[in-house]
Amino acid sequence: MNDKTLYDKLWDRHVVRCDADGTCLLYIDRHLVHEVTSPQAFEGLRLANRRPWRSDANLAVPDHNVPTTDRSAGIADPLSRLQVETLDANCSDFGITEFAMNDIRQGIVHIIGPEQGVTLPGMTIVCGDSHTSTHGALGSLAFGIGTSEVEHVLATQCIIQKKARNMLVSVDGQAGSGVTAKDIMLAIIGKIGTAGGTGYVIEYGGDAIRALSMEGRMTVCNMSIEAGARAGLVAVDDKTIAYVKGRPYAPSGELWMQAAADWQTLRSDAGARYDRVVHLDAASIQPQVTWGTSPEMVTSIDGRVPDPALETDPVKREGMQAALAYMGLAANTPIAEIHPDTIFIGSCTNARIEDLRAAAAVLKGHKLAANIKRALVVPGSGLVKQQAEVEGLDQVFKAAGFEWREPGCSMCLGMNDDRLAPKERCASTSNRNFEGRQGQGGRTHLVSPAMAAAAAITGHFVDVRTLEV
Amino acid sequence: MQAFRKLNGLVAPFDRSNVDTDAIIPKQFLKSIKRTGFGPNLFDEWRYLDHGEIGMDCSQRPLNPDFVLNQPRYQGAQILLARDNFGCGSSREHAPWAMLDFGFRVVIAPSFADIFANNCCKNGILPVVLSSTEVARLFAEVDAAPGYCLDVDLEKQQVKTPGGEVFSFAIDDFRKKCLLQGLDEISLTMQHVADIKTFEARRMLDEPWLFSG
Ligand code: SF4
Numbered sequence: 064m065n066d067k068t069l070y071d072k073l074w075d076r077h078v079v080r081c082d083a084d085g086t087c088l089l090y091i092d093r094h095l096v097h098e099v100t101s102p103q104a105f106e107g108l109r110l111a112n113r114r115p116w117r118s119d120a121n122l123a124v125p126d127h128n129v130p131t132t133d134r135s136a137g138i139a140d141p142l143s144r145l146q147v148e149t150l151d152a153n154c155s156d157f158g159i160t161e162f163a164m165n166d167i168r169q170g171i172v173h174i175i176g177p178e179q180g181v182t183l184p185g186m187t188i189v190c191g192d193s194h195t196s197t198h199g200a201l202g203s204l205a206f207g208i209g210t211s212e213v214e215h216v217l218a219t220q221c222i223i224q225k226k227a228r229n230m231l232v233s234v235d236g237q238a239g240s241g242v243t244a245k246d247i248m249l250a251i252i253g254k255i256g257t258a259g260g261t262g263y264v265i266e267y268g269g270d271a272i273r274a275l276s277m278e279g280r281m282t283v284c285n286m287s288i289e290a291g292a293r294a295g296l297v298a299v300d301d302k303t304i305a306y307v308k309g310r311p312y313a314p315s316g317e318l319w320m321q322a323a324a325d326w327q328t329l330r331s332d333a334g335a336r337y338d339r340v341v342h343l344d345a346a347s348i349q350p351q352v353t354w355g356t357s358p359e360m361v362t363s364i365d366g367r368v369p370d371p372a373l374e375t376d377p378v379k380r381e382g383m384q385a386a387l388a389y390m391g392l393a394a395n396t397p398i399a400e401i402h403p404d405t406i407f408i409g410s411c412t413n414a415r416i417e418d419l420r421a422a423a424a425v426l427k428g429h430k431l432a433a434n435i436k437r438a439l440v441v442p443g444s445g446l447v448k449q450q451a452e453v454e455g456l457d458q459v460f461k462a463a464g465f466e467w468r469e470p471g472c473s474m475c476l477g478m479n480d481d482r483l484a485p486k487e488r489c490a491s492t493s494n495r496n497f498e499g500r501q502g503q504g505g506r507t508h509l510v511s512p513a514m515a516a517a518a519a520i521t522g523h524f525v526d527v528r529t530l531e532v
Numbered sequence: 533m534q535a536f537r538k539l540n541g542l543v544a545p546f547d548r549s550n551v552d553t554d555a556i557i558p559k560q561f562l563k564s565i566k567r568t569g570f571g572p573n574l575f576d577e578w579r580y581l582d583h584g585e586i587g588m589d590c591s592q593r594p595l596n597p598d599f600v601l602n603q604p605r606y607q608g609a610q611i612l613l614a615r616d617n618f619g620c621g622s623s624r625e626h627a628p629w630a631m632l633d634f635g636f637r638v639v640i641a642p643s644f645a646d647i648f649a650n651n652c653c654k655n656g657i658l659p660v661v662l663s664s665t666e667v668a669r670l671f672a673e674v675d676a677a678p679g680y681c682l683d684v685d686l687e688k689q690q691v692k693t694p695g696g697e698v699f700s701f702a703i704d705d706f707r708k709k710c711l712l713q714g715l716d717e718i719s720l721t722m723q724h725v726a727d728i729k730t731f732e733a734r735r736m737l738d739e740p741w742l743f744s745g
Contacts, residue, residue, distance in 0.1 A: 079731040084704055084706055086704060088721060090728070092742050099562050103567045111718070142564075146565060191625075193621065193623040208647065209651035210625040218722075219718060223720075258643055258645075262646065293646050293647075318740060318744055321740070378615055478563065495554070495621060497552045498555060499577045500559075503577055
């Protein structure tokens, strides 16, 4: 009866104290910081004359506002520049390690954490950013927080929280070849809805999840927030430990032996109970494409844009109608007849080396279709970019007609200059297709890197498995 | 933080589910390094007909007459009535800052995104969860009666309609206490410094690799 889920174990390890109503003080091992959600928190510390509890538990990086074109002249937009300079100044004032804009280790905060071994199994990890759920792929409890909480963590190394409920999403069997982590996750969101995970921490299990690479698991956990969950988790296994080993901030020597042994226990016990269990059959998952303005508005590549007239719930029907109007799509249009103008390969969901390899494999020897106006590849970090260049992937992208950019969030949200124009339609490997997310009036279709590359060379969405590559 | 006890306020209906924080406050306004001044840009892309940028004088911009908050009958609203999964997406606390700056002190919905609800409570905005049926009823009543106000009482955990009907809502004791008293959570946590230090010392022994870097 004492069997615990992975979430139970991680939670129990970090509880400092609890009130009678279940409100607990949870100790935070790692705090990641970026320029957008931290300035007001540092300001709060200053106003109250407080210092960070543990400077060494923090790591900062500018990612949202940085230009992805030549950086030698700094940031042209004065507001973006001020925000990045404010982060630099706060880090130096408060003794926080920062990978500044021109550091090779700079990149999207959720990419560099695992890459540097700053994210370790068994940790609690927070960041003023909802996609902090990414780090759960390593068996750490990781979630996004608001700026007030950023200040609270800086000042106390803790956050105040009540325990969430346990959900298991089990993806059983084997996914077909050409079906990626992104497709699996979009299918999960399509099934449980964008609020399906609200109030839960989701653990992803099943053979198809175990079979994913660490990068793939990060893609899955990244979009947990798109299913409404506080965090996503994958149990530690040999892949996890092999991934962490030797990374710059990972323990070494005797400490490594101790850590690796401890991490082997970070999996749910056989008899652990979940409040909700959802099963998906991996073999039935096809490559996915979103058609609307919420990640749950998703279907298979062989599907069609749904018809709102067939929806019986009036609130949902109106939501669908508004989405189709915004997206400029007619009901019943086959997904394969949708033509993007722009291709964006990047973001904390899909800008790791494996993602770039998958896209390049499709692009190799091909050119952008005539209707594609622009195509961007934005590596997730300076080190991902460097690795891709070592492998010659940059040449494949450039030969196909893609722009090869510097690392950052870029067109995932367009806080820098990389933005969609009104009505511009984009095949994007990012995580949100909200109205205006990639630029006011811009139209986003979420897909995997391989599917984005396939759309790039054919000019429309197409099942990547049918292409000869 | 501003305390919240009770409020009798005008209700504005926002008849859309899955309203995300990108819509509540678009990204270009996140470049501000302040906590205030976001109100004029609340729902910017829906509220104005032109494209908004930080620093624009919003009083000179063309309003979208169809947007609900621009309608004369909802001017001065302090309570937002919303649908499922309100506040999903980005963790940006700029969203509740903008709502507060605009004048909202209460949001009523059948469900909220977790981080957003949390962020509201840290800024003196009360997120009230009522059942879908109750929310649907309120939408109908607001629509039928211009000037429709609700009584929201946090102490009693009740929403009262002009017709005298009472809906109860649940809230964590801790959140309730903080909101009622306008407490600063950092100061509260600081009362447990000894506990945190003891915990940390034990953690250093149990998982020393977390403290070696
Ligand atoms: S890449 Fe996109 S989703 Fe990820 S942290 Fe940056 S803006 Fe957020």
